[in-house]
Amino acid sequence: MAEGASRGSFLARWERFWFGEASLVRLALFRIVMLAAAFDGVWVVRKAVFQHAAGLESEFAKAHWRPIYAFELLGLAPPDLATARVAWVVILAAIVLGILGVFTRAACAVAALGTFLWVGTEYSFGKPHHTCVALVFGLFALPLAPVGARLSLESWWRRRRAARAGGDPLAVPERAPWAALPLRLTQLTIACGYFFSGVTKLAISGLGWANGYTLMGIMVEYRSPWSHHFYASPPLLVLMSVGLLCGQIGFPLAFLGTFFRWVFVPIAVLFHVMAMKTMGTGTFLTLWLTLSSFVALERIPAVLMRLVGGGPVWRRVLVAGAFGTGAWLTLAIYVGNKPGWMAWLCLPVGIVLLLAALPRLLAPIELAYDPRSGAARAAAATLAALDWAHRLRLVPIGPGTGAPSVLALAARLPLGLVALPFLPALRGALAQPSPGISQPSRTGEER
Amino acid sequence: MLLPSLVLALLGAPDPPVELALTETSGARLVVVEGRLFRERGATRTAIGDGVEPAPGRVLALAADPAGLTFVAAEGGLYVLGPSVAVLDPVEPEGDVPGGRPTSVHVDAARRVWFASAEGVGVLEPSHFHGRRLVSPGLAPGPSYALAGTPDGRLAIRWEGGEHVHDPAAAPAPRVTSVRVDGEPVTSGATLRRPSGGELVLELTGEAAGGAAFRYRVDGHHVWRSLPPDGRLAMPNPGRRTLELVAEDEDLDTSAPFLVKLEIAYPFYFAGRFVLGSALVVGLALLALFARGLRDASGRAQPLRALVSAALALVLVLQVLAGLVPHAKGWPFVGFGMYTKRFPRDGLIYAERIVVLRPDGSERIVPVQSAGVIVDEPWEVIRPLIDRGEPALRAYLEAWRARNPGEAASGLQVQAQRSRLTAHGPVSVAPLVLAHFRENAGG
Numbered sequence: 001m002a003e004g005a006s007r008g009s010f011l012a013r014w015e016r017f018w019f020g021e022a023s024l025v026r027l028a029l030f031r032i033v034m035l036a037a038a039f040d041g042v043w044v045v046r047k048a049v050f051q052h053a054a055g056l057e058s059e060f061a062k063a064h065w066r067p068i069y070a071f072e073l074l075g076l077a078p079p080d081l082a083t084a085r086v087a088w089v090v091i092l093a094a095i096v097l098g099i100l101g102v103f104t105r106a107a108c109a110v111a112a113l114g115t116f117l118w119v120g121t122e123y124s125f126g127k128p129h130h131t132c133v134a135l136v137f138g139l140f141a142l143p144l145a146p147v148g149a150r151l152s153l154e155s156w157w158r159r160r161r162a163a164r165a166g167g168d169p170l171a172v173p174e175r176a177p178w179a180a181l182p183l184r185l186t187q188l189t190i191a192c193g194y195f196f197s198g199v200t201k202l203a204i205s206g207l208g209w210a211n212g213y214t215l216m217g218i219m220v221e222y223r224s225p226w227s228h229h230f231y232a233s234p235p236l237l238v239l240m241s242v243g244l245l246c247g248q249i250g251f252p253l254a255f256l257g258t259f260f261r262w263v264f265v266p267i268a269v270l271f272h273v274m275a276m277k278t279m280g281t282g283t284f285l286t287l288w289l290t291l292s293s294f295v296a297l298e299r300i301p302a303v304l305m306r307l308v309g310g311g312p313v314w315r316r317v318l319v320a321g322a323f324g325t326g327a328w329l330t331l332a333i334y335v336g337n338k339p340g341w342m343a344w345l346c347l348p349v350g351i352v353l354l355l356a357a358l359p360r361l362l363a364p365i366e367l368a369y370d371p372r373s374g375a376a377r378a379a380a381a382t383l384a385a386l387d388w389a390h391r392l393r394l395v396p397i398g399p400g401t402g403a404p405s406v407l408a409l410a411a412r413l414p415l416g417l418v419a420l421p422f423l424p425a426l427r428g429a430l431a432q433p434s435p436g437i438s439q440p441s442r443t444g445e446e447r
Numbered sequence: 448m449l450l451p452s453l454v455l456a457l458l459g460a461p462d463p464p465v466e467l468a469l470t471e472t473s474g475a476r477l478v479v480v481e482g483r484l485f486r487e488r489g490a491t492r493t494a495i496g497d498g499v500e501p502a503p504g505r506v507l508a509l510a511a512d513p514a515g516l517t518f519v520a521a522e523g524g525l526y527v528l529g530p531s532v533a534v535l536d537p538v539e540p541e542g543d544v545p546g547g548r549p550t551s552v553h554v555d556a557a558r559r560v561w562f563a564s565a566e567g568v569g570v571l572e573p574s575h576f577h578g579r580r581l582v583s584p585g586l587a588p589g590p591s592y593a594l595a596g597t598p599d600g601r602l603a604i605r606w607e608g609g610e611h612v613h614d615p616a617a618a619p620a621p622r623v624t625s626v627r628v629d630g631e632p633v634t635s636g637a638t639l640r641r642p643s644g645g646e647l648v649l650e651l652t653g654e655a656a657g658g659a660a661f662r663y664r665v666d667g668h669h670v671w672r673s674l675p676p677d678g679r680l681a682m683p684n685p686g687r688r689t690l691e692l693v694a695e696d697e698d699l700d701t702s703a704p705f706l707v708k709l710e711i712a713y714p715f716y717f718a719g720r721f722v723l724g725s726a727l728v729v730g731l732a733l734l735a736l737f738a739r740g741l742r743d744a745s746g747r748a749q750p751l752r753a754l755v756s757a758a759l760a761l762v763l764v765l766q767v768l769a770g771l772v773p774h775a776k777g778w779p780f781v782g783f784g785m786y787t788k789r790f791p792r793d794g795l796i797y798a799e800r801i802v803v804l805r806p807d808g809s810e811r812i813v814p815v816q817s818a819g820v821i822v823d824e825p826w827e828v829i830r831p832l833i834d835r836g837e838p839a840l841r842a843y844l845e846a847w848r849a850r851n852p853g854e855a856a857s858g859l860q861v862q863a864q865r866s867r868l869t870a871h872g873p874v875s876v877a878p879l880v881l882a883h884f885r886e887n888a889g890g
Contacts, residue, residue, distance in 0.1 A: 011737070011740040011741060014756065015741060015752065015756075018752075018755070018756065018759060019752055064827055066776070067776075068776050068777070068778045069717075069774075069776045069777050069778075070777075070778070070779075072719070073719045073722070073723065116779070120778065123778055126824045126827070127775060127824050128775040128776065128778035128781055130781060130783070132779070133778070133779045133781060136779045137762065137779065144755060181755075181759075185759065185762070188763060188766075189766060192763075192766045192767065192770060193783075195770070196769075196770030196771075196773075196782055196783055197783045199770070200770075200773065200782065200783040200784070200787050201783075201786065201787045204787040204788070204789075205787060205788060205789035206789070208789045209787070209789050211789065211790075211791075211792075213790045213791060213792050213794065213868045214788070214789050214790045216790070216868050216872070216873060217790035217794065217796045217868055217873075218786055218790075220796045220798070220866045220868070220873045221796050221797070221798050222798075223798070231872055231873055232871065232872030232873075233872070234870060279786075
């Protein structure tokens with residue numbers, strides 16, 4: 001009886017852990033981050049894959065094709081140039097469609113498979129790395145969750161169509177079962193990785209690994225811009241070694257609660273920055289990005305509003321500085337090895353975060369719509385979908401009241417840029433000018 | 448040491464004489480004054496440090512390596528100095544080499560380091576300091592050997608009461624005459640199949656001046672290792688491997704490699720059928736467990752959740768297994784082997800680099816990819832350069848020049864740059880030059 005209850009309890013916890021409800025916005029943001037990470041993962045190895053595929057180094061390729069075990073089991077051979085080109089286009093298309101949210105689940109599935117095969121091909125020529133491990137597991141988990149329910153073109157289109165057909169244009173799904181699954185699998189994979197990385201050091205070398213000379217040796221072997229600031233001081237290196245071991249072995253504690261996440265996730269980020277700057281490990285950017293699975297991404301605007309938009313000046317400056325530095329560093333690393341125009345794709349996200357952090361920059365705007373008009377409801381649904389920063393109050397209107405004109409609205413927007421995320425929808429909203437603002441219904445803050 | 452010099456200087460006494468001198472490839476001059484080594488650049492004279500304990504003591508002889516290193520015979524033993532480092536580092540020979548205080552040292556055109564000591568004459572290869580004792584018939588037993596190179600590439604050896612000229616080029620090339628593996632004779636190029644684990648028992652015979660010694664390597668590793676006296680080798684890792692065996696003579700000349708191809712089976716638990724079968728069995732068991740236990744509020748089964756649960760549990764089990772039994776090729780189920788080795792105090796750290804030699808004697812480290820080959824692992828480029836020697840080095844240099852047309856370059860080296868991990872931080876010591884090519888080396 002007790003055993004049955006225990007099993008039931010375990011399975012109930014298991015079910016809640018994997019299939020319980022979670023924020024769809026968080027899932028959607030995680031989807032975008034993961035696909036952006038997947039792009040980075042395949043982008044950085046593309047030249048090597050194409051070079052091998054092109055047969056420029058055929059002798060080299062033959063000598064160095066040591067397939068990963070999964071490829072051996074599947075009987076996969078190195079791709080030729082035509083195959084590699086097709087695969088590249090398919091992977092890029094899947095990533096773009098997945099980020100935009102078009103056929104989202106299918107796109108995520110293709111992106112997962114493509115990333116696995118692409119990165120696995122490169123690892124079959126060279127040596128496997130750890131940077132894409134959590135990424136691959138997380139990507140494969142994405143299609144299992146309702147990844148396209150928010151922040152996607154397909155959800156926008158669905159809501160717009162429902163609003164036209166008479167549905168509530170402001171009705172948006174907030175939470176859903178299965179939404180936590182990709183986040184959980186990614187988190188567990190990351191925790192496994194850090195834990196075994198730390199434990200293996202102790203298993204192979206014992207506590208002597210932290211003698212300071214080990215870290216000195218690693219820094220010397222992979223000499224990097226900051227190495228010389230640290231490697232001359234064995235006592236400091238001992239401290240760093242102990243911190244590193246504690247951070248890695250203790251990382252699974254991040255599952256115990258928010259406090260531990262605030263401890264171990266920043267430690268992990270600090271570890272990667274330090275490793276990049278002192279040990280030449282490379283950026284580990286994909287792993288860095290997958291750490292976002294531990295962050296309540298959907299709460300970032302609210303947190304910014306609370307900590308930067310208000311409160312003591314010192315705290316506002318501190319939080320803004322920390323957040324801005326982290327975001328800028330991540331962005332700089334991400335776009336550093338990619339075409340320059342890619343940085344501009346992040347502008348809308350930056351604007352949203354800026355608006356969230358500085359609420360006075362753009363006061364809440366009231367927009368009226370005629371609930372009797374299908375087109376107006378559709379436009380309201382569109383605006384609601386795009387209003388990540390919660391700056392709009394969409395109110396149904398009755399007859400006899402006026403609505404702001406496009407120019408009048410634009411005049412209230414500081415800089416033209418901030419209107420960018422809203423522009424496609426404004427025309428639709430104001431295409432049905434109806435006088436009078438009736439009682440406000442739901443505001444952005446309520447969503 | 449400095450005080451007497453200062454007193455002499457104050458008294459107007461002449462500078463102590465330079466006992467030995469040698470010009471480095473960088474143009475700097477090494478001089479030995481009162482037994483101590485200094486480097487002179489223009490009018491500046493800098494003392495060369497002692498590196499690790501014990502100190503080298505009085506410097507007795509210097510020899511220039513064509514690749515730019517300087518080998519130093521001192522009271523404390525043999526040392527090596529690089530053109531861009533400022534401390535001597537001890538040479539720790541491997542193999543049967545004469546002990547005792549070295550008296551003289553000479554590096555020949557093939558970069559062999561010949562040295563004489565109170566106990567005999569030995570020779571070292573310059574990359575890993577593997578060495579042998581010279582047992583040439585003309586060499587009589589006698590104390591206090593000394594040697595010097597002759598212009599025609601031979602070696603003039605003297606000892607109390609005698610002298611001998613040794614010609615390393617005179618001996619016939621060594622050869623491997625027979626190889627038996629696990630008691631069975633094999634021919635070069637033969638393929639042997641073995642299970643994983645265990646040992647290979649090798650019995651080799653060969654012909655070589657001074658007696659054949661045997662060395663081996665697996666899969667073209669850049670380091671040739673001495674075959675243990677009992678001929679027993681640990682079985683290489685599973686997969687297709689190539690074992691190369693050579694005979695070596697007293698001058699470190701080696702025979703053509705004798706190839707033994709090995710097909711070493713993976714342990715049964717790596718076999719595809721076993722892995723997939725086990726995964727299937729475990730997956731089905733998990734599926735049954737979850738199918739039975741996962742019910743919705745009305746008690747109905749949830750097959751999709753059960754299926755996904757089983758898959759998730761299996762993935763997590765495999766991740767933990769990969770953590771416990773790490774193997775990189777299991778990606779994305781991988782464990783960890785990097786950064787796990789412990790380094791001791793005064794240990795050596797090696798960092799392999801490709802170095803372009805400039806006409807003015809200076810050096811420039813270049814990325815391994817700088818000749819156009821994109822690689823993930825530097826050894827993919829470095830190993831062929833070491834293995835194939837001058838043709839590969841020349842080809843790489845030409846490719847590098849084509850991509851860097853404005854850069855002056857007259858040679859290429861593969862170096863293992865070395866640092867000693869001291870209590871005061873890392874100290875750069877002489878690199879190992881694993882491969883060397885310089886155009887117009889004789890000019």
